[in-house]
Amino acid sequence: MIYDYIVVGSGISGISSAKILSEKKKKVKILEAKPYTGGLVHCEISSGNLYHKVGGHVFNSKNEDVLAWFWKYFDKENEFIPAKRNAQIWMNNSFFGYPLENFLYKLPEDILKKVINDILALSSQKEKPPMHYDNFEQFLKGNFGETLYELYFHPYNQKIWQFDLSQVPMEWLKGKLPMPNYRDIILQNILQKEESDMVHSSFYYPKRGGSQFIIDRLAEGLDINCNEPVTEISYENDVWTLNKKWKTKNIVYTGDVRNLRKISQPHFAYLDKLFDTIEKLPSHGTSNLLCECDKTDLSWLYIPEKKFKTHRIIYTGNFSPYNNSNNNGDRISCTVEFSGEQDLKTMTEEIKKLPGNLKALDSNKEKNSYIIHRKNTQTSISQLQKELNNKNFILLGRFAEWEYYNMDKAIEKALSYFQPM
Numbered sequence: 001m002i003y004d005y006i007v008v009g010s011g012i013s014g015i016s017s018a019k020i021l022s023e024k025k026k027k028v029k030i031l032e033a034k035p036y037t038g039g040l041v042h043c044e045i046s047s048g049n050l051y052h053k054v055g056g057h058v059f060n061s062k063n064e065d066v067l068a069w070f071w072k073y074f075d076k077e078n079e080f081i082p083a084k085r086n087a088q089i090w091m092n093n094s095f096f097g098y099p100l101e102n103f104l105y106k107l108p109e110d111i112l113k114k115v116i117n118d119i120l121a122l123s124s125q126k127e128k129p130p131m132h133y134d135n136f137e138q139f140l141k142g143n144f145g146e147t148l149y150e151l152y153f154h155p156y157n158q159k160i161w162q163f164d165l166s167q168v169p170m171e172w173l174k175g176k177l178p179m180p181n182y183r184d185i186i187l188q189n190i191l192q193k194e195e196s197d198m199v200h201s202s203f204y205y206p207k208r209g210g211s212q213f214i215i216d217r218l219a220e221g222l223d224i225n226c227n228e229p230v231t232e233i234s235y236e237n238d239v240w241t242l243n244k245k246w247k248t249k250n251i252v253y254t255g256d257v258r259n260l261r262k263i264s265q266p267h268f269a270y271l272d273k274l275f276d277t278i279e280k281l282p283s284h285g286t287s288n289l290l291c292e293c294d295k296t297d298l299s300w301l302y303i304p305e306k307k308f309k310t311h312r313i314i315y316t317g318n319f320s321p322y323n324n325s326n327n328n329g330d331r332i333s334c335t336v337e338f339s340g341e342q343d344l345k346t347m348t349e350e351i352k353k354l355p356g357n358l359k360a361l362d363s364n365k366e367k368n369s370y371i372i373h374r375k376n377t378q379t380s381i382s383q384l385q386k387e388l389n390n391k392n393f394i395l396l397g398r399f400a401e402w403e404y405y406n407m408d409k410a411i412e413k414a415l416s417y418f419q420p421m
């Protein structure tokens with residue numbers, strides 16, 4: 001049998017691509033390396049609590065097409081819970097609202113004065129095009145000032161990206177960064193509204209099963225083989241063969257683009273130079289602890305200070321009561337996230353220093369979760385995409401396109417490829 005499409009990977013990119021293609025009556029198969037579906041958004045139940053294995057995932061989109069497609073498959077009122085975004089920043093043993101620039105009035109007076117001086121100086125500068133800067137460090141300093149950069153933006157972003165921010169090119173960040181509006185910052189600091197009163201502050205979260213519920217529902221009716229890592233791809237007479245047994249006219253590859261040369265030799269040998277660059281792209285992983293903590297009304301807590309290794313706690317227990325082993329108790333579940341590889345001892349020692357009486361329940365490490373761009377990464381990937389598209393080989397998703405996608409963006413990309421067909 002020759003499939004119309006074989007999709008490599010069952011993360012949100014692979015599942016939504018296969019779903020859209022099956023809506024078009026295409027014969028589609030998904031091959032997934034792991035024993036389970038979902039990729040980065042995979043969740044399990046651990047000691048009765050919902051565990052987002054790679055950090056908490058919530059779904060949100062501003063794209064009407066994505067929302068219209070998504071909600072066809074779910075009963076918004078009965079299967080989802082509207083959740084409030086209530087993020088805070090924990091610094092110097094105190095809680096600050098998020099984003100920090102809207103809560104400057106909570107800073108100690110000496111620091112506040114410096115920040116105000118920076119902001120006044122920046123706001124009186126001539127208008128700059130938003131992407132005027134060469135790199136992420138310059139962008140943050142140029143828009144928020146040196147004081148906020150040193151206090152918050154640098155330590156927080158350095159922890160997440162584990163990469164010199166001056167080496168992060170702006171092309172990667174286009175459209176992904178909030179631009180500060182000095183008038184709004186001043187107004188917000190006078191009005192002193194809490195984040196939960198702001199317009200962008202609510203989202204929908206599955207009542208049961210977290211992001212795995214989304215994957216499982218979209219996967220209904222799809223033909224998926226788990227435990228099937230694609231290790232060999234060959235091409236003859238316009239037909240692709242995967243692992244010597246699965247034949248297809250088209251491949252949608254959502255795995256790591258850096259592994260492509262290895263599994264597709266010798267078919268892309270003519271692209272060797274391009275692969276030399278692509279295989280060197282840097283990435284790093286995440287580690288996390290599923291914990292139990294005191295009840296709180298927070299959804300996220302950002303932890304910028306260098307003395308902590310963690311950068312964020314996500315209070316998944318607040319998004320749905322079914323995420324907690326004890327629905328009525330005074331404790332909820334949460335996930336403490338660390339960038340990169342951290343050992344269990346370091347993580348369990350760290351939570352003793354954090355607020356909320358955290359108790360570790362489970363842990364996980366993911367080798368690759370954050371992609372890092374270098375200058376010209378986008379150009380190399382676009383070039384590769386163009387070459388592969390000619391052979392009906394489509395790259396799609398966070399690691400295949402080397403793009404910092406969220407779930408909604410992955411769906412948007414799948415829609416843009418396959419819906420017009």
Ligand SMILES: Cc1cc2nc3c(=O)[nH]c(=O)nc-3n(C[C@H](O)[C@H](O)[C@H](O)COP(=O)(O)OP(=O)(O)OC[C@H]3O[C@@H](n4cnc5c(N)ncnc54)[C@H](O)[C@@H]3O)c2cc1C
Pocket residue numbers: 008009010011012013014031032033034037038039040041054055056057058059060228229230231254255256286337369370396397398399404405406407408410
């Ligand atoms: C800590 C963290 C928090 C996040 N929070 C959010 C959030 O709150 N909201 C949001 O929308 N997004 C969030 N994201 C982003 C989101 O996780 C990704 O956008 C999304 O999961 C990417 O999906 P994907 O299908 O492109 O890739 P993946 O999820 O990586 O899926 C790729 C799949 O392909 C499989 N695969 C790879 N190679 C092969 C092979 N050779 N053969 C067979 N199978 C293969 C993998 O096993 C995997 O299952 C977060 C990401 C991280 C790291």
